[in-house]
Amino acid sequence: METQEIPLSNIAPQALVQHIGEADIPYLAYGSDGLPLVFLHATGFLPWLWHPIARELATPPYRVMAPYFCDHRKADPADGGLGWQILAHDFALFCRALRLDRPFLVGHSMGATVLTLANALFHLNARGMVLIEPIFLPEDFYKTEIGVEQHPLASKTIRRLNSWANREEALSYLRSRSLFKNWDTEMLDLYVQYGMTSGDGGNLQLTCSPEREAALFMGGMQHDPWPEPAKTTCPVLVLEGEISENRAFIDLKRVASCFPRGAYRLVEGAGHLIPMEQPREVTEMIRGFFGECEA
Numbered sequence: 001m002e003t004q005e006i007p008l009s010n011i012a013p014q015a016l017v018q019h020i021g022e023a024d025i026p027y028l029a030y031g032s033d034g035l036p037l038v039f040l041h042a043t044g045f046l047p048w049l050w051h052p053i054a055r056e057l058a059t060p061p062y063r064v065m066a067p068y069f070c071d072h073r074k075a076d077p078a079d080g081g082l083g084w085q086i087l088a089h090d091f092a093l094f095c096r097a098l099r100l101d102r103p104f105l106v107g108h109s110m111g112a113t114v115l116t117l118a119n120a121l122f123h124l125n126a127r128g129m130v131l132i133e134p135i136f137l138p139e140d141f142y143k144t145e146i147g148v149e150q151h152p153l154a155s156k157t158i159r160r161l162n163s164w165a166n167r168e169e170a171l172s173y174l175r176s177r178s179l180f181k182n183w184d185t186e187m188l189d190l191y192v193q194y195g196m197t198s199g200d201g202g203n204l205q206l207t208c209s210p211e212r213e214a215a216l217f218m219g220g221m222q223h224d225p226w227p228e229p230a231k232t233t234c235p236v237l238v239l240e241g242e243i244s245e246n247r248a249f250i251d252l253k254r255v256a257s258c259f260p261r262g263a264y265r266l267v268e269g270a271g272h273l274i275p276m277e278q279p280r281e282v283t284e285m286i287r288g289f290f291g292e293c294e295a
Contacts, residue, residue: 011055018067020093027067027094030058035127036100037290039066040091040111042273043220044157044206044213046070048194050106052186052279057287061294062104067094069114070208070216077148077158077211081218084225085121087114092122104290108132108275110216113225120228128293129232130286132239133246133272135220136255142224154217160210163203167192170204179273187276229258236262237289239282241270263289 013028028047037057039050047066058064072090075082091114095103105126107115112134119126148154164170170192174180180188192204199205206213229236238256240247256264267274267281275282 011058013051013054013058013064013066018094018097020090020097023072023090025067025069025072025090025094027065028054030054030064032063034061034063035294036095036098036103037062037064038095038100038103038105039064040069040105040107040115041066042109042111043153043216044070044208045108045191046195046207048190049187049276051190052184053275053283053286056283065098065100067091069111070212075212075215075219077154077214077218080222081154081215081220083219083222084110084114085117085223087219088117089122091115091118092124095124102127104293105129106132106286107134109135109272110220113220116225116228116232117223119234120231126232126234128234128290129236130239130289131236131255132274132282133241133244133250133252134225134238134255135246136225136250136252137220138249139224139226142221144221146221148214148218151214151217151221154214157217158210158214160206160213162205162210163199164196165203167204170196182271182277183273184276184279187279191276226258229255229262230260232259232261234261235289235293237285238262238264239274239285240264240266241272241274241277242266242268243270244272244274246272 013030016029018025047068050066054064069087102125105115112131195207196204197207236259238252240252253264256262270277
């Protein structure tokens with residue numbers, strides 16, 4: 001992740017790397033003073049997709065950071081992938097290395113679950129958490145051993161298209177897919193600009209490869225997250241998209257109720273990728289909720 005000016009905004013973060021002992025964690029940093037507010041992205045995505053939200057919150061009283069969890073550790077999807085409890089430990093090490101005392105935490109999908117594990121298992125003592133569509137599958141799922149081909153998400157991910165001739169072809173492809181059809185325009189531009197890189201022959205390829213993304217999906221099966229919310233003492237807001245496909249198999253109202261100080265909010269008109277579809281609305285929800293936590 002190279003430091004570079006972003007034409008999409010007049011606020012450019014620093015792109016830095018934090019060593020945590022066995023691995024190096026790339027991250028974006030906005031400002032150097034204030035209460036720490038840390039964002040963690042969804043499976044296969046990247047910290048730049050927090051930028052339209054992070055830049056708005058990177059003013060007093062907050063200092064904002066967004067780490068990148070994709071390829072900082074070796075992982076094979078066929079060998080169980082990269083466990084989310086390992087990512088949670090890495091996140092806790094990241095926070096301690098940066099001396100982030102009682103951080104505010106915002107996570108999406110995989111990131112939301114990893115933050116839950118990090119706070120509960122590794123004692124981050126968060127001031128407050130906003131969990132956007134966290135992945136809490138039915139408990140029986142975590143007792144089942146399946147391979148990549150049997151995993152509903154990893155099996156699709158590992159076959160994902162991963163080559164485009166140029167930026168225009170990539171954008172055209174993304175706009176044709178239902179997953180991206182409701183994305184904010186700036187978010188889509190950021191995804192192509194930073195979520196893709198030049199590969200062999202000059203073609204664009206995904207920065208987080210299909211194999212890496214599949215390894216992350218597989219790793220989500222290694223630890224049952226359901227016991228962990230009860231260990232969380234800070235206020236927690238769980239956001240769910242009204243038209244999210246995950247509603248068919250994930251009960252986020254139940255997840256919110258498992259946190260001693262949990263609250264639930266349905267985001268109208270949004271799918272699973274709420275931050276990419278409604279960044280301005282998400283910004284205000286985070287600002288309002290954490291403002292109450294500070295009071």
